[in-house]
Amino acid sequence: MASKTTPKGTKTAQDRRDRLEAAQRQQAAARRKRTLVLSAAAAVVVVAAVVGIVLGVTQGSKASKGGTPTAATGPSGGIVVAGKADAPVTLDLYEDFACPVCKAFEGTAGQTIQQAIDAGTVKEVFHPLTFVSENQGSDYSARTANTFACAAQAGEPVKYINTLFTRQPAEGSASNYPPTSTVVSEVQQAGVSGPSFASCAMSAPYAGWVTRVGEEASKRGVTGTPTVFLNGQKFDIAPVVMQGGSPATLKAAIDAAAGAKK
Amino acid sequence: MGSSASRAAVAPQGASSPTTGGTSTAVPPGSDRPEWHAVQPWLSLLARLVIGGVFLYAGATKVGHVDQVVRAVRAFQVLPEALVHPVGYALPYLEVALGALVLLGLATRWVAVAVALLVVVYMAAIASASLRGLRIDCGCFSTGGELAANAPTHYLRDLARDALFLGVACFLAVRPRSPLSLDGLLAVPSVLYDDQPDDDED
Numbered sequence: 001m002a003s004k005t006t007p008k009g010t011k012t013a014q015d016r017r018d019r020l021e022a023a024q025r026q027q028a029a030a031r032r033k034r035t036l037v038l039s040a041a042a043a044v045v046v047v048a049a050v051v052g053i054v055l056g057v058t059q060g061s062k063a064s065k066g067g068t069p070t071a072a073t074g075p076s077g078g079i080v081v082a083g084k085a086d087a088p089v090t091l092d093l094y095e096d097f098a099c100p101v102c103k104a105f106e107g108t109a110g111q112t113i114q115q116a117i118d119a120g121t122v123k124e125v126f127h128p129l130t131f132v133s134e135n136q137g138s139d140y141s142a143r144t145a146n147t148f149a150c151a152a153q154a155g156e157p158v159k160y161i162n163t164l165f166t167r168q169p170a171e172g173s174a175s176n177y178p179p180t181s182t183v184v185s186e187v188q189q190a191g192v193s194g195p196s197f198a199s200c201a202m203s204a205p206y207a208g209w210v211t212r213v214g215e216e217a218s219k220r221g222v223t224g225t226p227t228v229f230l231n232g233q234k235f236d237i238a239p240v241v242m243q244g245g246s247p248a249t250l251k252a253a254i255d256a257a258a259g260a261k262k
Numbered sequence: 263m264g265s266s267a268s269r270a271a272v273a274p275q276g277a278s279s280p281t282t283g284g285t286s287t288a289v290p291p292g293s294d295r296p297e298w299h300a301v302q303p304w305l306s307l308l309a310r311l312v313i314g315g316v317f318l319y320a321g322a323t324k325v326g327h328v329d330q331v332v333r334a335v336r337a338f339q340v341l342p343e344a345l346v347h348p349v350g351y352a353l354p355y356l357e358v359a360l361g362a363l364v365l366l367g368l369a370t371r372w373v374a375v376a377v378a379l380l381v382v383v384y385m386a387a388i389a390s391a392s393l394r395g396l397r398i399d400c401g402c403f404s405t406g407g408e409l410a411a412n413a414p415t416h417y418l419r420d421l422a423r424d425a426l427f428l429g430v431a432c433f434l435a436v437r438p439r440s441p442l443s444l445d446g447l448l449a450v451p452s453v454l455y456d457d458q459p460d461d462d463e464d
Contacts, residue, residue, distance in 0.1 A: 037450050041369035045376070048359030049352040056328045056351025063329065134330060135399075211329055218333040219343070223398045 063215075066208010069149040071157070073125065076212035079149065081157040082114075083123030088261035089116070089254055092125045092229040094222050097144040097164045098132040098177065105226045105241050106165045112247035112254075121258050126157065127213050129225050133177055140169070140177035142210055147183060149206040154194030163190040230257045306440035309430045310364050313377055316427060317361030320402065324354035334401030338387050339394070356380075364434070367443025369450075374434035381428045385421055392417040 071079045078092060091113065095102040116122035128145035144164055151160035167186055169176045184201045217227075221234075228235040230253055239249045324331050332350030335341060341349060360380070363373045388400050392415070400420045438445070 033448075033450060037369045037445070037448065038372060041363055041373055044363060044368075045356065045359050048355040052352040052355030053348050055355075056332075056347065059328055060347070131330060131333075134327070214329060214333065218336050221339075223337045223396070 063208050063211040066211070067205050068209045068212075069153050069206055071149070071152040072209065075209070076216035078125040078127035078213065079152045079157060081124050081126045081152065081161065083117045084120050085123065087117075087120055087123040089122045089257045090125060090229075090231055091116075091122050091254070092127065092232075094127045094129055094217050094225055094227040096129045096132040096141050096225045097148070097168065098138075098141045098171070099225045100168070100171060101241050102226045103165045103168050105237060106161075108245055109240050109247045109250050112251050116251075116254050122254060126161065127217055128210065129214055129217055129222070130210060131214075132171070132225070133174075136171065136174050136176075138174035138177040142207070143180050143204065144183060145210045145213075146204045146206045147180065147187070147201040149209060150197055150200035151187065151192050153200065154192060154197045156192040156194070159190055159192050160187055163187050163192070230254060231261070233257070302437050303440045306370075306434060306437050307442060309434040310367060310370070310440055310443070312430050313374070313427065313434060314361045314363075314365030317357045317364065317377065319361075321354045321357030321359075321361060324401075325358065328354070331401065334399070337396070337398040337401075338391050339396065340387055340390065367440060367445050370438035370440070370443060370445050371435055374431050374438060378428055378431040378435060381424050381431060385424045385428070388417055388420050388424070392421075 068075045069079065073080065083091075095105075113122060113124060117124060126148070128141075128148050130139075130141040130145050133140035134142070148157065148160055148164075151157055163186060164183070169178065180201055184198050187201075188198070220229075226237055226241070228237055228250075235250065235253050237250075239245055240247055328351055331354060332347055335350040335353070336343075336346045357380075360373060360377050363369065364377065384400075384402070391398055391400075397415055400416070402420055402423075440446070444450075
């Protein structure tokens with residue numbers, strides 16, 4: 001701008017300097033305003049991130065408390081639902097009570113697993129996960145995971161699992177999922193009793209444990225349900241749960257794992 | 263000779279809008295068109311509503327589900343474990359903040375650049391998950407991370423949607439001036455936007 005010559009040649013040098021200074025002042029003010037606006041926006045973004053981290057850490061420490069059911073193998077461990085303690089094969093099963101594929105897996109592979117348990121080959125450790133209903137805006141998965149721990153404390157984890165998968169609500173919307181009281185009465189009809197089962201189910205004392213089980217599963221690389229580990233090795237469930245699938249590969253993998261132990 | 267050379271120079275612009283070619287309205291958008299100056303601010307406002315709404319919604323569905331966001335971040339298997347928690351905690355609030363700033367229209371150009379960068383990061387993460395054969399839910403709008411076995415992964419759909427958002431954010435970064443914005447209300451100087459009307463050449 002300053003390099004452009006003015007149309008009138010009669011302007012004095014003082015005149016030109018004044019106009020230049022005014023333009024510079026204006027530009028400096030504009031720059032200050034821009035800096036201010038940019039700083040304000042950047043501050044909003046940074047403050048939001050910091051607030052998120054602080055809230056997350058606070059909530060994380062809450063989850064690290066929360067009672068662990070005595071039936072669990074550890075503060076973030078699953079619950080041994082069946083099998084001899086010294087069985088050669090540990091089958092870690094990660095399932096969500098709202099997950100239809102888990103229901104299909106139980107239907108196809110349940111008998112094979114039960115036979116291996118009866119033969120003393122397999123010990124089944126169940127890890128309840130909670131994402132399926134959450135993705136539909138319901139906490140059904142988390143509630144039923146907590147109630148699973150209550151049923152295990154009452155000594156009836158297998159009856160609970162079978163009942164929950166038999167009466168599984170259809171996926172689709174949050175309103176499909178029944179309240180905990182309905183689940184409790186159905187499970188009680190199936191024979192899960194014990195003096196404190198119902199009150200345990202309603203008060204959700206194991207919510208922290210459920211969160212930790214999910215966290216542990218995530219760290220182990222579990223990104224879907226059902227997920228099966230045989231003695232720590234991930235088992236490919238696809239041939240079992242696909243349309244017209246069969247438990248043959250699972251049976252073979254269990255036998256192989258048992259053979260490797262001997 | 264000279265006339266054929268100038269024709270060749272014009273041809274690519276005509277080719278960019280083949281559907282309207284031939285009529286007198288098929289002039290490429292530019293500062294020499296008053297209609298464009300009238301329409302552009304409203305297009306930018308629309309872009310703000312789209313980006314702001316999408317980011318507010320995406321962030322709001324994640325706030326309060328920090329555990330799942332952390333797991334979704336971890337499921338991509340990109341970040342070291344030490345960074346998974348802080349990133350997972352910060353992301354929902356970051357999205358809400360960016361969405362709110364875009365809706366309010368404060369520092370629009372630079373917020374739009376930040377949005378575009380974030381979307382690029384998301385796209386890179388999804389593409390890399392797809393290339394590594396991971397089977398995860400991107401957690402873009404839901405809490406995500408985990409995926410029921412047999413459930414489809416939707417990587418292409420997610421990438422296409424993010425590409426659309428990226429385009430809208432880039433448009434907003436190039437043309438941030440729009441009505442009903444804090445930038446306009448505060449008369450934030452045009453230095454913020456380098457597209458001063460007079461040298462607004464494409």
